[in-house]
Amino acid sequence: MCPCRAQSKVLRNNSRISQMSEEGKMLDDVSDQGFTRPKILILLPFRQSAYSVINLIIQLMFGDSSGHVTHKKKFVQEFTLQDKNNQSGSTKPESYRSMFEGNTDDCFRIGVAIGRKSVKLFSDLFSSDIIVASPLGLKLATESGSKKGASFDFLSSLEMVILDQTDVFLMQNWEHVT
Numbered sequence: 001m002c003p004c005r006a007q008s009k010v011l012r013n014n015s016r017i018s019q020m021s022e023e024g025k026m027l028d029d030v031s032d033q034g035f036t037r038p039k040i041l042i043l044l045p046f047r048q049s050a051y052s053v054i055n056l057i058i059q060l061m062f063g064d065s066s067g068h069v070t071h072k073k074k075f076v077q078e079f080t081l082q083d084k085n086n087q088s089g090s091t092k093p094e095s096y097r098s099m100f101e102g103n104t105d106d107c108f109r110i111g112v113a114i115g116r117k118s119v120k121l122f123s124d125l126f127s128s129d130i131i132v133a134s135p136l137g138l139k140l141a142t143e144s145g146s147k148k149g150a151s152f153d154f155l156s157s158l159e160m161v162i163l164d165q166t167d168v169f170l171m172q173n174w175e176h177v178t
Contacts, residue, residue, distance in 0.1 A: 036126055036153055036154050036155075036156055036157045037126065037127055037128065037129060037157070038111075038125065038126075038128050038129060038130070038131050038154050038155070038157060038158060039129055039130070039157065039158060039159045039160065040129065040130045040131070040158070040159065040160045040161075040162070041130075041131045041133070041138075041155070041158050041160070041161045041162070042130065042131070042132045042133075042161075042162045042164065043133060043134065043135055043138065043161070043162065043163045043164070043169075044132065044133075044134060044164050044165065045106055045134060045135075045164075045165050045168035045169060045172060046100075046102070046103065046104045046105065046106055046134070046168075047078070047079045047080075047102070047103040047104070047105045047106075047108050047134075048079070048080075048101065048102030048103045048104065049164065049165060050079060050108060050110065050132045050133075050134075051075075051076075051079040051080060051102065051103070053132060053164070054075070054079075054110070054112065054121070054132060057112065057119070057130070058119055061114065061119060067117055067118060067119065068117060068118040068119070069118070069119045069120075069121065070118065070119070070120040070121060070122075071120065071121040071122045072121065074121070074122060075110075075121045075122070078108075079103055079108075080102065080103055081102055081103050099165075099168065106134045106136055106137075106172055107134060107136045107137050107140065108133065108134050108137045109125070109131065109132070109133035109134070109137040109138060109141055110122060110131075110132050110133070111123040111124060111125045111127070111128030111130070111131055112128055112129060112130040112131070112132060113127055113128050113129055114129045114130065125141070125154040126153075126154050128154075131154070135169060135172070135173075136172070136173070142155075
């Protein structure tokens, strides 16, 4: 289910529950919420891939109209290269250049919270609708959570997991995915 529709359904059912409890009635047919908010996990190999996917999500959300994107400047700074080297004379094949263009850092995770007219980047993983991460970044988040006593239950209510460019995961380290 789309994060916007899921959030609307949760809010609508919450109001129905509060209205019914005021009237002294019970409402048993509401099973719209999981344990946590994140519903979609997107695993990508590089920050440049995450930059492209998140920009696509923003474009699909707002189209040509202007929507509010929180922390967009920080996102652009962290997920793009600041000094772009001219690689036009490179002797590498086109497939190599297209795969390794942009920021090739493979340790990242970012939460995306979606509202009706806004997108919040760098939201806490528990309050995000979509989590975009690399396998290494996700593994570090879950391992650090277990060592510090923090929880990584943010993965408990996922409805969809998308793995893009899995051939690159094999080249990096497949154990981070499993």
